[in-house]
Amino acid sequence: MSAVPEExxxxxxxxxxxxxxxxxxxxxxxxxxxxxxxxxxxxxxIATGGLTLDPTNLINLVNQNAYVLILAIGMVMVIIAGHIxxxxxxxxxxxxxxxxxxxxSWHFPPAVAILLGLALGAVxxxxxxxxxxYVGVPAFIVTLAGMLIFRGANQFFGNSTTVVVPQSFxxxxxxxxxxxxxxxxxxxxxxxxxxxxAIVIIVQEWRSRRTxxxxxxxxxxxxxxxxxxxxxEALVVYAxxxxxxxxxxxxxxxxxIILGILVLAYSFVTRRTTFGRHIYAVGGNWRAAELSxxxxxxxxxxxxxxxxxxxxxxxMIGVARAGASGPGDGVGWExxxxxxxxxxxxxxxxxxxxxxxxxVGGLVIAVLNNGLQLLxxxxxxxxxxxxxxLLIAVGIDVYSKKQxxxxxxxxxxxxxxxxxxxxxxxxxxVEPAENxxxxxxxxxxxxxx
Amino acid sequence: xxxxxTILEMRSITKxxxxxxxxxxxxxxxxxxxxHSICGENGAGKSTLMKVLSGVYPFGTYDGTIVYQGExxxxxxxxxxxxxxxxxxxxxxxxxxxxxxxxNIFLGNEPRRGGVINWVEAKSRAIELLARVGLSDDPDTQIxxxxxxxQQLVEIAKALNKSVKLLILDEPTAALNxxxxxxxxxxxxxxxxxxxxxxxxxxxxNEIEQISDSITILRDGKTIETLDVKSDGxxxxxxxxxxxxxxxxxxxPDRTPNIGEIFFEVRNWTVQHPQxxxxxxxxxxxxxxxxxxxxxxxxLMGAGRTELAMSIFGRSYGNFISGEVYKDGKEIKxxxxxxxIDNGLAYVSEDRKALGLNLLDLIKSSIVSSKLSKxxxxxxxxxxKEFAIAEQYRKDLRIKTPSVERGVSTLSGGNxxxxxxxxxxFTDPDLLILDEPTxxxxxxxxxxxxxxxQRLAAEGKGVIVIxxxxxxxxxxxxxxxxxxxxxxxxxxxxxxxxxxxxxxNMTSTKKKVAQR
Ligand SMILES: Nc1ncnc2c1ncn2[C@@H]1O[C@H](COP(=O)(O)OP(=O)(O)OP(=O)(O)O)[C@@H](O)[C@H]1O
Ligand SMILES: [Mg+2]
Numbered sequence: 001m002s003a004v005p006e007e008x009x010x011x012x013x014x015x016x017x018x019x020x021x022x023x024x025x026x027x028x029x030x031x032x033x034x035x036x037x038x039x040x041x042x043x044x045x046i047a048t049g050g051l052t053l054d055p056t057n058l059i060n061l062v063n064q065n066a067y068v069l070i071l072a073i074g075m076v077m078v079i080i081a082g083h084i085x086x087x088x089x090x091x092x093x094x095x096x097x098x099x100x101x102x103x104x105s106w107h108f109p110p111a112v113a114i115l116l117g118l119a120l121g122a123v124x125x126x127x128x129x130x131x132x133x134y135v136g137v138p139a140f141i142v143t144l145a146g147m148l149i150f151r152g153a154n155q156f157f158g159n160s161t162t163v164v165v166p167q168s169f170x171x172x173x174x175x176x177x178x179x180x181x182x183x184x185x186x187x188x189x190x191x192x193x194x195x196x197x198a199i200v201i202i203v204q205e206w207r208s209r210r211t212x213x214x215x216x217x218x219x220x221x222x223x224x225x226x227x228x229x230x231x232x233e234a235l236v237v238y239a240x241x242x243x244x245x246x247x248x249x250x251x252x253x254x255x256x257i258i259l260g261i262l263v264l265a266y267s268f269v270t271r272r273t274t275f276g277r278h279i280y281a282v283g284g285n286w287r288a289a290e291l292s293x294x295x296x297x298x299x300x301x302x303x304x305x306x307x308x309x310x311x312x313x314x315x316m317i318g319v320a321r322a323g324a325s326g327p328g329d330g331v332g333w334e335x336x337x338x339x340x341x342x343x344x345x346x347x348x349x350x351x352x353x354x355x356x357x358x359x360v361g362g363l364v365i366a367v368l369n370n371g372l373q374l375l376x377x378x379x380x381x382x383x384x385x386x387x388x389x390l391l392i393a394v395g396i397d398v399y400s401k402k403q404x405x406x407x408x409x410x411x412x413x414x415x416x417x418x419x420x421x422x423x424x425x426x427x428x429x430v431e432p433a434e435n436x437x438x439x440x441x442x443x444x445x446x447x448x449x
Numbered sequence: 450x451x452x453x454x455t456i457l458e459m460r461s462i463t464k465x466x467x468x469x470x471x472x473x474x475x476x477x478x479x480x481x482x483x484x485h486s487i488c489g490e491n492g493a494g495k496s497t498l499m500k501v502l503s504g505v506y507p508f509g510t511y512d513g514t515i516v517y518q519g520e521x522x523x524x525x526x527x528x529x530x531x532x533x534x535x536x537x538x539x540x541x542x543x544x545x546x547x548x549x550x551x552x553n554i555f556l557g558n559e560p561r562r563g564g565v566i567n568w569v570e571a572k573s574r575a576i577e578l579l580a581r582v583g584l585s586d587d588p589d590t591q592i593x594x595x596x597x598x599x600q601q602l603v604e605i606a607k608a609l610n611k612s613v614k615l616l617i618l619d620e621p622t623a624a625l626n627x628x629x630x631x632x633x634x635x636x637x638x639x640x641x642x643x644x645x646x647x648x649x650x651x652x653x654x655n656e657i658e659q660i661s662d663s664i665t666i667l668r669d670g671k672t673i674e675t676l677d678v679k680s681d682g683x684x685x686x687x688x689x690x691x692x693x694x695x696x697x698x699x700x701x702p703d704r705t706p707n708i709g710e711i712f713f714e715v716r717n718w719t720v721q722h723p724q725x726x727x728x729x730x731x732x733x734x735x736x737x738x739x740x741x742x743x744x745x746x747x748x749l750m751g752a753g754r755t756e757l758a759m760s761i762f763g764r765s766y767g768n769f770i771s772g773e774v775y776k777d778g779k780e781i782k783x784x785x786x787x788x789x790i791d792n793g794l795a796y797v798s799e800d801r802k803a804l805g806l807n808l809l810d811l812i813k814s815s816i817v818s819s820k821l822s823k824x825x826x827x828x829x830x831x832x833x834k835e836f837a838i839a840e841q842y843r844k845d846l847r848i849k850t851p852s853v854e855r856g857v858s859t860l861s862g863g864n865x866x867x868x869x870x871x872x873x874x875f876t877d878p879d880l881l882i883l884d885e886p887t888x889x890x891x892x893x894x895x896x897x898x899x900x901x902x903q904r905l906a907a908e909g910k911g912v913i914v915i916x917x918x919x920x921x922x923x924x925x926x927x928x929x930x931x932x933x934x935x936x937x938x939x940x941x942x943x944x945x946x947x948x949x950x951x952x953x954n955m956t957s958t959k960k961k962v963a964q965r
Contacts, residue, residue, distance in 0.1 A: 211832060211833050214833055272829050272830055272832075273825075273828050273829055273830065274821040274822070274825055274828045274829075274830060275828060277814065277818065277821060277830060280807070280809070280810065281807055281810070281818060284807035284808070284809040284810055285803075285806065285807040285808065285809075287803060287804050288803070288804050288805055288806055288807050289807065290765070290786060291762075291765055291786055291796065291798060291804050291805075292786070292818050292819040292872070293763075293785075293786040293787040293789075293790045293819055293820075294786075294787075295785070295787060347809075351807065351809040352809055
């Protein structure tokens with residue numbers, strides 16, 4: 001009967017570019033925020049006279065921000081599902097003090113203490129997940145309560161004092177990849193890591209092209225893959241040399257490796273598994289999800305529980321880095337994580353967001369923090385700037401969505417026809433009002449009937 | 450009617466989305482005081498054209514010119530088109546369920562005195578406006594508590610409040626039953642008498658034929674022709690010929706039913722209203738479905754058909770009170786949707802936007818979303834299989850899109866409906882419950898969907914069709930149950946089913962019903 005509308009070629013290269021960083025509707029936004037990150041890094045590199053991309057500074061950057069980025073991984077899943085978690089900072093602090101006490105007072109070996117921390121995170125997560133998923137109290141309230149409860153618990157069990165952790169434990173927060181082999185002026189461990197990453201990237205790209213071929217789906221042209229690989233490999237080589245070439249005894253931080261593994265694992269979970277699909281389904285339209293057989297309570301439960309487990313990981317890394325756990329740990333972490341997620345393109349109403357986007361969003365904040373400090377900007381002004389960046393990033397996103405244009409890059413490459421309505425005008429035009437109404441009614445249906 | 454001046458002229462409108470040319474050089478001329486209909490298949494570009502006209506897609510995002518009341522207009526947004534007297538009522542209603550009728554009518558347009566909303570005036574004006582559309586409901590009623598038919602009228606009341614000159618209705622009767630539809634059509638005719646022109650989009654061709662003065666037909670984003678209803682002697686077949694480019698021999702595909710044993714049975718099903726405990730929405734209902742049988746559920750809006758279906762489908766509606774379900778002679782428990790799906794049930798909701806689809810999702814992911822287990826191993830989804838399956842359904846159901854890797858929100862309404870159908874066909878159910886399956890679907894696609902229903906039945910599956918369109922039920926069903934106020938009132942074999950009998954049983958209780 002009716003022919004399929006003809007594919008338009010004009011906007012082809014633009015979409016192909018978008019495909020470089022994953023398909024799907026949100027690729028335009030991710031591309032935009034990635035561009036912003038690059039711009040910010042270049043800016044600070046110049047403004048600080050090369051101090052930003054200096055090995056010591058980069059190592060610091062990773063060490064200082066690994067735990068917030070780990071929180072962002074869990075937070076984006078919570079936000080995709082349509083919730084929020086305000087308790088992560090307090091949970092991190094509470095787990096931190098318990099783990100520290102277990103080692104300092106009860107003489108637990110570090111490995112056992114870490115297991116204790118994870119178990120504690122799981123129990124706390126199950127507690128909060130139960131309230132959200134099965135009782136139906138909005139996550140905002142449950143985690144606001146959790147924020148108070150676990151902050152208090154931190155101070156109660158820690159007597160509001162600082163507990164020092166043994167040297168061996170600090171490895172996960174301040175340690176580096178061990179060096180080995182001949183002296184090359186570089187850390188061989190880091191070189192090896194870089195090599196592995198470089199190979200994995202190539203294999204990945206090759207595999208994804210192969211699946212695309214077997215599917216016969218719209219494949220990005222070869223040049224896109226090649227350019228993408230060239231850029232990524234150049235970045236890997238550059239970063240490897242930077243990290244490997246720092247002061248003697250330093251190399252790529254262990255906390256960075258933990259973060260990297262978590263990012264890979266959770267990207268896989270959210271993108272490829274049924275559980276991941278279900279998180280998006282619940283956040284996008286929980287009633288439709290329910291009628292499609294998704295067990296939405298179970299999803300909500302595990303998403304909340306997972307967040308607390310990651311908060312415990314972040315808490316332990318934070319303690320390990322500082323060498324001690326104290327009553328002021330983790331204050332404000334939840335806000336940094338939430339900001340990272342939204343700068344990374346997640347939607348307030350749920351259903352939209354990616355792990356990688358949130359990490360990039362977190363890096364934007366991290367680089368800003370770091371660069372401003374290097375420039376000697378005081379903490380008060382740093383906060384003001386961070387707040388404005390969050391507002392502007394999300395503002396541009398909302399605006400471009402309303403205009404039917406895809407985010408930052410869309411504004412930069414202002415070719416009206418090409419960028420028009422990539423986000424799909426029909427839905428977003430009514431989205432804010434409608435979804436907020438939905439969000440407020442969400443808990444109702446998560447209560448048992 | 451020759452001398453009527455034109456109120457609107459859209460000249461060579463072209464509108465492109467990434468990868469899709471939704472409109473190419475479309476022209477439309479509407480005379481003052483006429484009812485002008487736009488017909489075309491799903492995805493022909495009807496809604497898009499109206500969104501261009503009403504400023505949803507602002508000036509600059511399309512090519513071409515719009516001349517309205519003799520002047521070229523360039524609307525920036527909906528507000529500016531409304532200021533000019535053009536009001537659009539969208540395919541998907543835009544009322545806020547939690548607010549009252551009054552609040553909805555005056556939303557964004559509240560009468561004020563000294564900066565404070567004057568609710569007294571608002572209310573009295575609301576009563577006045579409601580009277581004009583023939584409603585006598587309390588204006589304080591919340592929107593969610595009135596039926597879709599009345600909601601549609603509230604939308605029109607809202608338009609009247611904006612002193613509308615050109616009213617655009619995008620599939621206004623899609624969700625209405627025949628009496629509500631008729632009421633709405635009469636109202637539109639009444640407005641015409643008062644000098645308000647209307648542009649109407651509908652897939653219900655009988656309505657188009659009934660009220661239009663002229664009809665513009667779109668196909669694949671192009672204007673095919675404009676028909677003058679009075680002088681051209683236009684009938685439904687003529688419209689269809691314009692829409693699909695050929696004659697459609699009949700509305701229903703031929704079929705010789707091959708009906709087997711009873712395999713699905715519901716006994717004494719009773720369900721309580723979720724909020725009002727004393728109200729039973731489904732009362733002691735029993736019915737059976739045989740293999741290879743297409744069973745119709747007829748009833749008025751609010752009779753409890755959807756509630757019956759949803760409560761069986763994993764207790765998705767209301768509070769379960771009593772009843773049993775048997776499949777192949779064994780009692781089965783359907784306490785959750787996943788249990789229902791595992792037992793071979795599928796339910797295609799009547800409300801695709803709220804209950805059928807996640808509009809943020811991709812087409813391919815939506816299609817497989819109800820049975821991911823079918824394409825995953827160790828809970829990991831096989832992307833290649835997902836794509837291949839989605840492609841298969843795209844071809845089978847002729848879902849109009851350049852790629853299944855796009856978002857479902859980029860599809861036209863009718864094509865979204867096809868995605869919902871695909872989603873449930875993919876679960877390979879034994880019993881498929883279709884709630885208003887052809888709502889918003891064009892004639893050609895309807896024929897295809899009937900074909901699909903018949904094919905499923907021929908494969909030995911049972912199909913239940915809930916529909917407010919009596920001709921559709923009569924045309925496709927092997928047997929019809931009528932439902933009135935939550936109870937099954939009759940069980941009519943196809944041979945005995947005629948509109949009068951069905952209608953009578955839809956509107957009255959009957960003591961004894963033969964169950965099989
Ligand atoms: N926001 C969008 N992004 C991309 N494509 C779109 C968008 N909106 C509509 N389209 C495409 O434009 C074409 C026309 O869509 P439109 O909604 O106007 O159809 P329609 O005639 O109203 O169909 P229906 O009868 O199904 O409602 C379709 O191919 C559709 O997929
Ligand atoms: Mg439409």
